[in-house]
Amino acid sequence: MKSRTTFRRGQSDPVAESVAPYSDHADDYAAVHAPKMADRVERFAGSLPVPSLILDAGCGPGRDLARFRKHGHVVRGVDLNSVFVAMVNAHAPTSECDLREVGSRFPAGTFDGIWASASLVHLDLVDAVDVLGQFAGLLRPGGRLYVCLSATGRTGWLDEPDGRRWYTVWDPDEFAATVASAGFTIDSVDRGPYVEVWATRGG
Ligand SMILES: C[S@@+](CC[C@H](N)C(=O)[O-])C[C@H]1O[C@@H](n2cnc3c(N)ncnc32)[C@H](O)[C@@H]1O
Known part of the structure; x- marks a missing residue:
């Protein structure tokens, strides 16, 4: 049984607190991370028939949504950070959504693929397990x-230049x-x- 004992009672939502600092440097974040993950996107895009409907769950500034579209896929994005959502909506349909509730935002079996790149990092173990179950519900059978x-470092709060964020580190x-x-x-x-x-x- 997973436990969430790491969050202290009475503190504000650690996920919302962790996501908020992305707003301050959203353009810089997009530029710094723009070159990353291209090989993974290619591999995932190629594992699905074209066109497939892919949900980018925690899409950030939308780098991978744009790439999936170039591969001929149809994309939807969700993210908890409203600044990222506004940026992405300029080129791909994206909505503000907490992944902890994503299963209620689309009908069951909607997607052929769900792409969650570094977006569960701020969830505690219990919420991550729950969100993975919601992903299963949103995918069609055989979906990817x-x-x-x-997987490295220490579970807990990390002070970063733009604010503090909670990270859960998994084996x-x-x-x-x-x-x-x-x-x-x-x-x-x-x-x-x-x-x-x-x-x-x-x-
Ligand atoms: C490390 S960034 C990764 C962004 C992008 N997927 C990438 O690979 O560059 C984490 C992203 O997940 C989003 N995020 C974190 N927790 C979330 C949650 N509970 N619901 C929705 N989005 C979340 C953040 O707002 C942020 O955009």
């Missing part, structure tokens, strides 16, 4: 999931087992500073 999150094997328990077949696990899980929705 990519999810990566922190890669435990994370892969958690994804499997949420209703997925694990296709592969890449281990590095981030654990990256490629999975297929069972059913």
